[in-house]
Amino acid sequence: xxxxxxxxxxxxxxxxxxxxxxxxxxxxxxxxxxxxxxxxxxxxxxxxxxxxxxxxxxxxxxxxxxxxxxxxxxxxxxxxxxxxxxxxxxxxxxxxxxxxxxxxxxxxxxxxxxxxxxxxxxxxxxxxxxxxxxxxxxxxxxxxxxxxxxxxxxxxxxxxxxxxxxxxxxxxxxxxxxxxxxxxxxxxxxxxxxxxxxxxxxxxxxxxxxxxxxxxxxxxxxxxxxxxxxxxxxxxx
Numbered sequence: 001x002x003x004x005x006x007x008x009x010x011x012x013x014x015x016x017x018x019x020x021x022x023x024x025x026x027x028x029x030x031x032x033x034x035x036x037x038x039x040x041x042x043x044x045x046x047x048x049x050x051x052x053x054x055x056x057x058x059x060x061x062x063x064x065x066x067x068x069x070x071x072x073x074x075x076x077x078x079x080x081x082x083x084x085x086x087x088x089x090x091x092x093x094x095x096x097x098x099x100x101x102x103x104x105x106x107x108x109x110x111x112x113x114x115x116x117x118x119x120x121x122x123x124x125x126x127x128x129x130x131x132x133x134x135x136x137x138x139x140x141x142x143x144x145x146x147x148x149x150x151x152x153x154x155x156x157x158x159x160x161x162x163x164x165x166x167x168x169x170x171x172x173x174x175x176x177x178x179x180x181x182x183x184x185x186x187x188x189x190x191x192x193x194x195x196x197x198x199x200x201x202x203x204x205x206x207x208x209x210x211x212x213x214x215x216x217x218x219x220x221x222x223x224x225x226x227x228x229x230x231x232x233x234x235x236x237x
Contacts, residue, residue: 002035003069004045004061009092010133011061013054017042023130024054025141025156029091030098032069033061050144050156075101078108078149080121081134094133095121096145110150110237115177119146119194122208132156139192139204143179146194152236158192165234171213174199177237180213182228191228193218 006027014021017039025047027033033045036053043058077097083090084099093099095118108114119142128136132145140158147154154161162181168174174195182191193203193213201213205220205227212219217230 001066003064003066004033004035004043005064005069006031006033006056006060007062007088008060009097010094010135011056013045013047013052013056013130014042015054017044017055019057021055025052025130026132027056027061028097028133029093030074030100032064035061035063049148049153052156073101074098076107076149078118094135096133096148107149107151110147110152110177112176112237114150115146115194115237116196118149119196119202122146122204123202123210125204125208127204127206127208137204137208142204142208143192143194147236154236159189161192162189162231162234165236168233168235171199171215171230171233174213174233175235178233178235180233181231182217183231184229189231195233 006029009029011027012023013025013027015024027047032048036044036046041058042055044055046053077093077095077099079095081094084093122142125134126136129138131137132141140156140161143161144154144156176196178195180193180195180201181189184190193201195201199213200210201218202210217226218228220227
C-alpha cells in the first residue's frame with residue numbers, strides 16, 4: 001500500500017485525472033492519503049482523514065512509507081492561517097493543516113464554547129464549491145474542518161454528516177455546536193450549518209455568515225427571505 005503526504009497549502013482533489021475536471025474536495029498540507037493508482041501526471045488517492053477519493057496532481061504529494069507515516073507526530077494547525085517556517089521553506093497554511101511536531105498535540109476539547117469560537121473565526125471566508133480551507137470553503141467542508149480542529153472526525157459530504165448524532169425534537173432545544181441539515185426540492189440533504197446561541201446559525205452561503213434559523217429554515221436578513229428548507233437539527237457532541 002503506497003502512502004503520500006500533501007506538500008502544498010491546498011491540493012485540489014478532482015473527479016478525473018485532468019486539471020479541467022471538477023474539484024470534488026481538497027487535501028490540506030500534511031494530510032495523508034493512500035495512493036490507489038496513477039494516470040500520467042495524476043494519482044488517484046483516498047484521504048486517510050475522511051476516506052474521500054479523487055485525483056490529485058502527483059507533484060502535490062510526496063510518497064512516504066507506511067512505517068514512516070506511523071512514526072510521524074503531527075499537530076493540527078488551529079490558527080486561522082499563517083506563514084509557517086517548515087523544512088520546505090515559508091509556507092502559508094490554513095487552519096486544519098497538519099504539521100510535524102516534537103510532541104503529541106493536546107487539542108482544545110470539543111466543547112460547545114470551543115466549537116462556536118472556532119466557527120466564528122471563519123466569518124466572511126468566501127464560498128468555494130468543494131473547498132475545505134480558510135482560502136475558500138463549502139458548507140460541509142466548513143463543519144468538517146471546525147470539528148477537525150477539536151479532534152472530531154466528520155464525513156466530507158452533508159448527506160453523510162447527517163447520519164451522525166441524535167435528532168432534536170424541537171429547534172428551540174438547539175445549542176451551539178449542533179448541526180442543522182437542509183433539504184432540496186427532491187428531499188435530499190444539500191446543506192449543513194453549525195448552530196450558535198439563540199437559534200442563530202453559521203454556514204457557508206456566498207461566504208461564511210450568520211443567519212437565523214426557524215422552523216421553516218434559514219432566514220437570510222440581507223435577502224429578506226428563507227434560503228434553505230430545514231430537515232432536522234442533530235446533536236453531535
